[in-house]
Amino acid sequence: MLVASRGMPQQRTDPNGESMLETTVVVIGGGATGAGTFRDLCMRGVPTILLEQGGLAHGTSSRFHGLLHSGGRYAVGDNDSARECIEENTIVRRIGHQCVEETEGFFVLTPEDDPDYVQGWVEACAKAGIAAAEVDVHEALRLEPNLSPAIRRVFRVPDACVDGFRLVLHNAMSAQRYGGRMLTYHKAVAIHQQNGKVCGVTAHNTLTNEDVEIACSCVVNAAGSWSGRIAALAGLDVAVSPDRGTLVVFNHRFTSRVVNRLHPGSDGDIFVPHGSITILGTTSTTTDRPDDTIPTTAEVQRLLAIGEPLFPDVRNYRILRAFAGTRPLYTPGNASGRKASRGFHVVDHGSEGLEGMVSIFGGKLTTYRLMAERAADTVCKKLGVTAPCRTAEEALIPDPDKATLALAARHFPMAGLKIMADRLGDDLPSVLDAAKAKKENPLLCECEMVSLAEIEHVARDAATHSLTDIRLRTRLGMGTCQGTFCSLRTIAALAEHNIPLDIPPTENMRRFLQERWKGLRPALWGIQAREMELGRAVYAGVLNLDGAAHEQNC
Amino acid sequence: MNMHISPDKCIACTTCVVQCPVAEATTKFLGPRMIGPAYERFRLLGLAEDASLHYCANCKNCDISCPQGVPVSSLNMLARAEQCRHHSPSLRDWILGHGELMARWLRHVPAPLKNFGMLNPLTREVLDALGIDKRATLPAFATQTFRQMFAHIRQPGHKRKVIYYPGCYVDVYDPTTGVDMVWALNRAGYDVIVPNEVVCCGLPLVSNGFWQHAHANAERNLRELAGWRDKGLPLLTGCPSCALMFRTDLLEYFPDLISKYGPCRLEDAQKFLLETMDDALFEATSTAPVVSQHVIYHAPCHLRAQGNGLPGLALLRRIPGVNVDNADAGCCGISGSYGFKKEKYDIAQTIGSRLFAAIRESGAATAVSECGTCRVQIRHGSGLPAKHPVSILRQHLEGLH
Structure with a gap:
């Protein structure tokens, strides 16, 4: 068992004048999962430093369509994930209302979709605990007049929109309120071990080109699409394949609800109103680079074609831009793309001979808090910290008076x-x-x-x-x-x-x-x-x- | 209702901000781009309205200047209507929006009594407290409405007929302009029909936030005018704001009515006269000597917004003896009833100051403009008398000097 050092991260200067930090846990990855774990550990009193290679949410957490899933999309294919989604969806609305817009969502059956899919989907939603009530098509068109008048059936689900960047920022703010320290533009370049135990991390400041040594007894690898590379720093080999998704941003909000096509999960079938804009996405293609984020015209055209049955005017709406991100799919046994599980896995690398190293693989933004809780649980167990997780109860940011x-x-x-x-x-x-x-x-x-x-x-x-x-x-x-x-x-x-x-x-x-x-x-x-x-x-x-x-x- | 126009066409070039007379005169207005297409993206998000929306004068210089064809003023008016649905406009705005209706209610009260009632210093204090600035010159009720006077006009009995839509300003405050218009159309070879059913075009109602009333007026007008249109008669008006309302605004505001009745374009009566009167008709009668007169012309914003040239100015230039300057000094500031409002009076005077100076410095003894409230503002700001082009036409051709 490792012993938690007392107090919050300490800074000291070694005899060579190099920067030297000391803490108990280093969390690598300033996305939703990393920031969530950072917050969770700090709230439990564990001294923690967060490392992020770019700015906060520089990776996938700012490169998705901003959907806080009700779970409806996963109900048929992965009912356990769907249940996690609806539970976490409820929690995130409560603790992070500043980051969430409670729009609700529609699942819409278009003439191009298989009507026989509906019954199974309704049953799967019920099984997962997702409220999915049918809405009269006329009423749906009154609520969303830009939807195609040809649509066949509409169901209302508790989808919501979430600002990924803000969610990460507010988690980090909360962690800092509990004494956590955050180093952005710091890339983890080495994970040090001694006698099979983690003992430190070297972080490279990408702005000043200086290295920072951080002594710690635990590392949480929450680097998302980059987590395979971080694991490799510790000599571990894990099956993470980045999966590239492209999205299109429209200049205005032509739907006030999330609109999904009611069919088995596919490319380009979700419209999400996001503040002043609307986002359509996403594609799914395997890539070997976590930073493969330059979208192509062909992808944009493909998305428009798929979006048209829902919003016939979609080509007349002005496109602001397109962007791409990579999903950190965990793919043991070589499952890939949409077939790969959207579930997450917390791996304690102690069993592989490296004590103090914990990785979180897979998952999705909606369940970031649960992922963080599980990772923090694993770390706390190692550290002998018994404080319970409180991230589901306490608001990320207190409301201004x-x-x-x-x-x-x-x-x-x-x-x-x-x-x-x-x-x-x-x-x-x-x-x-x-x-x-x-x-x-x-x-x-x-x-x-x-x-x-x-x-x-x-x-x-x-x-x-x-x-x-x-x-x-x-x-x-x-x-x-x-x-x-x-x-x-x-x-x-x-x-x-x-x-x-x-x-x-x-x-x-x-x-x-x-x-x-x-x-x-x-x-x-x-x-x-x-x-x-x-x-x-x-x-x-x-x-x-x-x-x-x-x-x-x- | 809850109608929205897509804000997508705006590329944020801010040309409209540079051309907006209100934004130039006060920082209380965030400017047409911000309050129009930029804010529309937040209206769609359900954001509360910005207070400065009420500072848009609906003068339409944004629409005129926009290189991308964004209907900026309509975005603003739709937003104002939506806001007024939730927060009823003030009594002051009701009064300013319903000039024609009030005149109808008071039609049996003799004009001197009405005018004393409305314009005496005590009433002006009360109106001032309601928000109509006591420094503003309000138009006075005419002794007879245009339609009352029209009923007594004996027309020559030409076979060719036109429909004349007087507009509420001519009908209530300025009937002689309407009578002059009938005289000019008769001289051009047309008998004039003024349909009894037509009412105010609704522009003052829209600007003051009375959307449903404007809709009712539009329906009444379109129902009546569509019939005449279908008979092939030319539909004319001498008022640029009425013309603009029928030509573009109604199409954007009330697509339901347009699909029911079809669009009813009101042609510019000055343009019609220009095209139908041959040179001989511009010769004064033998008894009327050519009298030279120097006038200065102001083009109303709502005329320029139609992209129809300046037919009123061209008409003036064809009158023998008339020497006309084009003031070309932008907006007069009044924008219907905007400049009467207490919080906007000073803004309107600032906007109009360039025009007032141009008029005073021109040396002309008379100002000319098609728009009734522009003329009120010009008289108020420059001290010169102001007339409609057809009145100048008649004055010269009939020798009424």
Whole structure:
């Protein structure tokens, strides 16, 4: 048995002047599962450091369609997963209402779907405990007038939408409130062992190129699609195959409910309203790279074709961008793609000769908390910690009190206040103070209603290095103009208010725009092509951004 | 209802913000792009309305300037209607939206009494407390409505007929413009029919948030006018706002009525006169000598929004003796009843100041514009008399100097 060190993670400097940290557990992976495990362990009083190679949720947790599954989709094929989904769905709504929009969902039988599938699906939902009541087609069309009038049957399920990035952020905020420490842009490059026991991790700071040594007695591998690579660092060989999924983002919300096709799980058959946008996805293809995230035009076309029976006007809605992520499928015995289980597995590598190493494989965002609980249980058992898991009872973020909100209403002259309060979580009071100190607080990002005070606050955060980090926290640049107006405004405002980021302004803006444009390229037609031309005219033409570096050399 | 227009066409170029006279005059309005297509994405999400929606004047300069064809003002008006469904508009807005209805209620009260009742300083204080700025010049009720006067006009008995839609401003406040229009159409060779059934086009109702009332008016008008349209008669109006309402707004606001009755385009009466009157008709009668007159013309925003040129200006230019400047100084600020409202009076005066200066500096003794409330604002802001183009036409051709 390992002994938990007392107190929270300690920093010390070794004789060579290198950074040296000491903790009990290192969690690798700043996605939902990792951040959930981080929170769970911190709440149980276990000193924990979270390592993430990019920004929070840089991997799959920000690259999915934002669906908090009711489980309806898995009811027939994997009833146990379906039951887990509905149970966790209920819990996440309760503890993370700032991250969840309770939209409910429809399962819709189109003329192209097999009507005989319905009965079995209804029974499977009942077995899993998922409420699935039939809705009259006329009523469904009244509620969702953009649905195809040709649809045959509709069922209502408790699907919801979840902001993956915010969920991760709020878990991390909660963990930090309990003393946890988080290192983003730190990539685990070595896992050290002594006498068959884990004794430390080397993390490489990708921004400064410095290495950090962390002494610990336990490592939780929650690296999702990268978990095979992390296991390999410890000399273990596990069957994780990344499975690539592409999604399409539409400019507006043409459905106010999640809409699934009522047929065996397939590509491109779920529409999810997500804040101001709608997401359609996903495809499923095996890949050998966890970072295989560049979508293709062929995938976008395929998704539109599959989405058309549900929303006949789908080709007329403007596509903002496409993106791809990789699912961390756990595939012992070579199951792959949609056949691979969506269940998760907590593996204690002690049985393979490495004490103190725990991995979480597979799973999905909806069940992240349960996965984290199981992983934390395994770790606590090893550490002799008996504190029970409380992550299902305690809210991720305490609700702001009425006085704070009333104050906020005075300084944020916009109805977008609730949206802002939800995404800020613990940071709301600080942003309010910043806004109070200002004469005016203009919206720098009008498409997603992000104000100067909020951006300044996020930019000052130690975990913020780039405009992209600000984007993930605030939705800056994620709306209609995809960064055309807000990136320049933001970089200028930060320079004016003397808030430098690690990456210099021009380079920062260039990277930010390239990242935005990466998502535009695969669906570059229609109105979005006009938008792109405007962006190109502003940055490549007027500002000569692509020639700026060269010009300075002349 | 709960109707939405897709915000997808907006590419956020902000051309409309640059062209919006309200956004230029006050920071209380977030601007057409923000309140229109950008906010629409959040309305679809169920977000509460932004207070600045009420600062949109519905002048339609955003629609005019948008290179992508986004119906910005209609997005705003639909949003305002939705908001007014949940929060009833104020008594003040009811009064300003229902000018024609009030006039109908008060039709048996003699005009001097009505005007004394409405415009005396005490009433103005009361109205001011309700939110109608006491500094604003409100139009006075005419002694007789246009339709009362029209009933007594003996027309020449031409075979060719046109339908004239006077609009509520002409009917209630400015009947002589309507009488001048009938005179001009008669001279062009047409007898004029004014259908009794037609009512206010509904634009003031829409701007003030009375969507259901506007729908009822639209149905009544379309039912009546569709019949005349189907008989092949030209449908004319001299009021640009009425024309715009029938030409584009009704199509966007009430697709149910359009599919029931079909669109009823009201043609610009000035354009009709320009096309039907040959040169000989522009010669003054032998008894009327050519009198030279310098006037300055203001093109109403709702005329420019139709993309139909400036036929009123062209008409003025054909009148012998008339020397006309085009003010070309943007919006006058009034936007129907917007500039009468207490919280908007100063904004409207700021917007109109460029036009007022242009008019004063022109040296012209008379301003001309097709729009009734533009003329009210011009008189108020510049001190010059303001007339409709057909009144200038008649004045010169009949020698009524």
